Amino acid sequence: MKDIKICVIGLGYVGLPLARLFSTKFPTIGFDMNQARVDALMSGHDATLEVADDLLQSALANGFVCTTDIEAIRSCNFYVVAVPTPVDENNNPDLRPLWGASETVGKVISDGDIVVYESTVYPGVTEDECIPVVERVSGLKFNVDFFAGYSPERINPGDKLHTVEKIKKVTSGSTPEVAEIVNSVYASVITAGTHKASSIKVAEAAKVIENSQRDINIAFVNELSKIFNRMGIDTQDVLEAAATKWNFLPFKPGLVGGHCIGVDPYYLAQCAQRYGYNPEIILAGRRMNDGMGEYVAGETIKLMLKKGIQVLGSDILIMGFTFKENCPDVRNTKVIDIYRSLKEYNVNITVFDPWANPGITRREYGVDIINDLPKHKFSAVILAVAHKEFTGIDITDLCTEPHIIFDVKGMLDKSIIDGRL
Numbered sequence: 001m002k003d004i005k006i007c008v009i010g011l012g013y014v015g016l017p018l019a020r021l022f023s024t025k026f027p028t029i030g031f032d033m034n035q036a037r038v039d040a041l042m043s044g045h046d047a048t049l050e051v052a053d054d055l056l057q058s059a060l061a062n063g064f065v066c067t068t069d070i071e072a073i074r075s076c077n078f079y080v081v082a083v084p085t086p087v088d089e090n091n092n093p094d095l096r097p098l099w100g101a102s103e104t105v106g107k108v109i110s111d112g113d114i115v116v117y118e119s120t121v122y123p124g125v126t127e128d129e130c131i132p133v134v135e136r137v138s139g140l141k142f143n144v145d146f147f148a149g150y151s152p153e154r155i156n157p158g159d160k161l162h163t164v165e166k167i168k169k170v171t172s173g174s175t176p177e178v179a180e181i182v183n184s185v186y187a188s189v190i191t192a193g194t195h196k197a198s199s200i201k202v203a204e205a206a207k208v209i210e211n212s213q214r215d216i217n218i219a220f221v222n223e224l225s226k227i228f229n230r231m232g233i234d235t236q237d238v239l240e241a242a243a244t245k246w247n248f249l250p251f252k253p254g255l256v257g258g259h260c261i262g263v264d265p266y267y268l269a270q271c272a273q274r275y276g277y278n279p280e281i282i283l284a285g286r287r288m289n290d291g292m293g294e295y296v297a298g299e300t301i302k303l304m305l306k307k308g309i310q311v312l313g314s315d316i317l318i319m320g321f322t323f324k325e326n327c328p329d330v331r332n333t334k335v336i337d338i339y340r341s342l343k344e345y346n347v348n349i350t351v352f353d354p355w356a357n358p359g360i361t362r363r364e365y366g367v368d369i370i371n372d373l374p375k376h377k378f379s380a381v382i383l384a385v386a387h388k389e390f391t392g393i394d395i396t397d398l399c400t401e402p403h404i405i406f407d408v409k410g411m412l413d414k415s416i417i418d419g420r421l
Contacts, residue, residue, distance in 0.1 A: 004026050004027075004077065004078050004185060005026065005027045005028075005029075005075060005076045005077050005078065006019075006022045006023075006026045006027070006028045006029070006076060006078045006079075006080060006185075007028070007029045007030075007031055007073040007076035007078070007079050007080070007108075008022065008028065008029075008030050008031065008080045008082055009031045009032075009073075009079060009080065009081050009082065009083065009101050009104060009105065010031075010032060010081065010082040010083035010084075010097075010101065010119075011030045011031070011032040011034075011037060011038070011041060011066060011082075012032075012048065012082070012083075012084065013048050013050055013155055013157050013259075013329060014082040014118060014119075014153040014155045015030065015032075015080075015082035015083075015118075016030065016041070016046060016048070016050060016051055017050050017051055017155060017163065017164045018080065018082060018118070018153075018155075018164055019064070019066075019080075020051050020055060020056060020059045020064065021164055021165055021189050022080075022189060023059045023062065023063070023064035024059070024062075024189060025188050025189050026078075026185075027063065028063075028064055028065075029064075029065050029066070029067060029072060029073050029076060030064070030065070030066040030067070031066075031067060031068070031070070031072075031073050031104070032066065032068060033068060034068070035068050038066045038067060038068050041056065041066040042060065042065075042066050044056055044057040044060060047328070047357075048157070048328060048329065049158075049327070049328060050155070050157065070104060070107060070108060073108055074108040074110075076108070076113075077110070077112065077113045077114070078113070078114050078116070078185060079105050079108075079109065079113065079114070079115040079116070080115075080116045080117075080118060080151075081098070081101045081102070081105065081115065081116070081117045081118060081119060081130075082118040082119060082153060083097040083098060083100070083101045083119055084097050084119070084259060084331075085097065085098060085119045085120050085121055085263070085267070086259070086263060086331075086332075087263050087266050087267075091266045091286075092266070092270060093121075093122065093266065093267050093270055095121075095125065095129055097119075098117075098119055098121070098125070098129065098130055099129070099130070099133055101119075102130045102131075102133035102134050102137075103133055103137050105134050105137075105138075106133060106134040106135070106136065106137025106138040107137055107138070109134060109138050109140065109146050110146075111140070111145050111146070112145075112146070112147075113146050113147075114146070114147045114148065114149060114173075114178060114181065114182065115134060115146065115147075115148050115149075116148065116149040116150065116151055116182055117130060117148070117149070117150050117151075118150075118151055118152060118153045119153065120152060120153060120207050120208060120211070120260060120263075120264050120267065121204055121207075121208070121267060122204065122205075122208055122267040122268055122270065122271035123201040123202075123204045123205045123208070123271060124201060124204070124271070125204065126148060126150045126200050126204060127148070127174070127200060127201070130148075131148055134146070134148075142174070143174050143175060147173065147174050147175060147178040148173070148174040148178070148200065149171065149172055149173040149174065149178060149179065149182035149200065150171075150172045150200040150203045150204055151169055151170060151171045151172065151182065151186055151203065152170055152203060152204070152206065152207030152210075153207075154167040154168075154169060154170075155167075157258070157324065157327045157329050158324060158325065158326045158327030158329070164190075165189060165190055165191045165192065166191060166192050167190075167192055168190070168192040168193050168194065168195060169186050169190045169192070169193075169194045169195070170194070170195050170196075170197055170203050170206055170207070171183040171186050171187075171194050171195070171196050171197065171203070172196065172197040172198075172199060172200045172202065172203035173200070174200060179196055180196075183196045207264075208264050208265075208267055208268045208271075209268065210264075211260045211261045211263075211264040211265065212264055212265040212268050212282055212285075214251075214261050215256060215261050215262070215264075215265050215282075215285050215286065215289060216265075216281060216282065216285040217249060217251045218251055218252075218253070218254065218256050218261070218285075218289060219256075219284070219285035219286075219288040219289050220251070220285075221235070221239065221251045221252060221253045222253045222254070222288050222289060222292055222421070223288055224238070224253070225253040225421045226295065229299070229419075234414075234420075235253060235420075235421060236252075236410045236420065239252065252410060252421075253292075253421035254292070254408060254409065254421060255289075255292050255293060255296075255323075255333075255334035255335065255337075255338075255384065255408065256289040256290075256292070256334060257323035257324075257331075257332045257333045257334040257335075258323040258324060258329065258331060258332055258333075259323075259329075259331045259332060262289065262290075262323075262332050262334070263332060265282050265283075265285065265286050266286065268282060269282050269283055269286075289334075290334075290337075292334065292337070292421075293334045293335065293336070293337020293338045293340075293341060294337055294338075294341045296338050296341075296382065296384075296406065296408055296421070297337075297338050297341030297342045298341065299406065299419055300316070300342070300380055300382055300404065300406045300419070301342075301345055303380075303404040303406065303418045303419050304379065304380055304404055307402045307403075307404060307418075308402065309379050309380070309402055309403070309404065310379075311345050311347060312345070312346050312347070313346065313347065313348065314347050314348065314379040314380065315347070315348045315350065315376070315377070315378045315379055315380075315400075316342060316347050316348065316349050316350070316378055316379065316380045316381070316382070317349075317350050317351075317352060317374065317378040317380070317381045317382070317398060318335065318338060318339060318342075318349060318350070318351045318352070318382050318384055319352050319353070319381065319382065319383045319384060319385065319387075319390055319395075320335060320352075320353050320383065320384040320385020320386070320387055320390070321333060321335045321336075321351050321353040321356045321361060321367070321369055321384070321385065322335075322353060322355050322356050322385055322387075323335075324385065325385050325386040325387050325388070325409075326355065326387055326388055327355060328355045328356055328357060330356055330357075330360060330361055330364065330365070335351075335384045335385065336365050336367065338382060338384060339351065339365075339367060350370065350374055350378070351367060351368070351369040351370070352369065352370050352371075352372075352373065352374055353369050353370075353371065353385070353387070354371050354372075354387060354389045355387060356369055356371075358370070358371065373393065373398075374398070377398055377399055377400045378398055378399055378400065378403065379399075379400055379402075379403055379404075380403060380404045380405070380406070381395055381398055381399060381403070381404075381405045381406070382405075382406045382408065383395070383405070383406070383407050383408060383409060383411060383412060384408045384409070385408075385409065386409040386411045390411070391411075395412065395416065396416055404418040404419070405417045405418055405419075406418065406419045406420065407419070407420035407421075408420065408421055409421075
């Protein structure tokens, strides 16, 4: 194949770190339809905080370019699609971002080019849903005029230790020869190495079960937490004791949100149903995890009533709104379930998160948040996200007397809390 020139389509939490990494070895262009996002990146700042400003600015100085101009990517020959794959209000896979990206590829792809999909999907989406769009728009024939691959995203937002190049990457291609090319391109920048899957469908399936497995394991400990809470046993103490066995898996109870673990099982479930199988364990795990926000709200109200605290009109503080700690990403955050459940009790809620963007939370969820520590006191405090900024705060100073503190993350000293998962 001719010299590789890469275009990464979609410059979010997955696409930007990957594009920046590719730019260290290949001429690379990042494409995104959001002009404001592109302008910010070209100025040298990544609002997602996944790529440090110095790394981004160094990449830009060495020729990396971000653009919204489709003509600027026509000269590329290795296209990587890294757009979101959400679910709709009925938890059905929403493939519209993928179809749109595939149309973009179809407008610029040429003879001999390769398109690699990174977006998390169920087995078959790349070849059955995306490639036909590329064929229709381009007029080219798959595996004759152009080729494809699938290399599932492996990005952990907010994790500065396990960055993209340090996580082993699964690759695949639509022909054995293309699989070799795709694998070699990724292997040239992924220091952790690559694993070449036997087919695109195998690579797709591997990705979707990674997060489904984690979802099920967290659902199990969430159910244990509910059981042990009724028994008056501390779940964290139980897990610490069980973890002394060498092969015990150290999962912890909590909220399961974000763009992967809380979404991917639905992709696998729908795929299974298309083949006439109803996935019982996968969907049971989803139901358990999707109900944890409401459970936390309910437990908080119970604890307030037990202490004789007036619930109606009370002031409650939720600490943290992002879907995970030390990350500004609020996509599919389950803290919103706590918020909405508490609202049903006619309480006054303050949401404090130093990482989240107030404009985004207002636009996406209709929730006003504050980035600075509140000055007044609260009848109840729920620590929902384990941001590092929260470790130095004496939460009792934020409370009235009497009060309750509910620790979702198991982050606080047991002596000051009234409940935790």
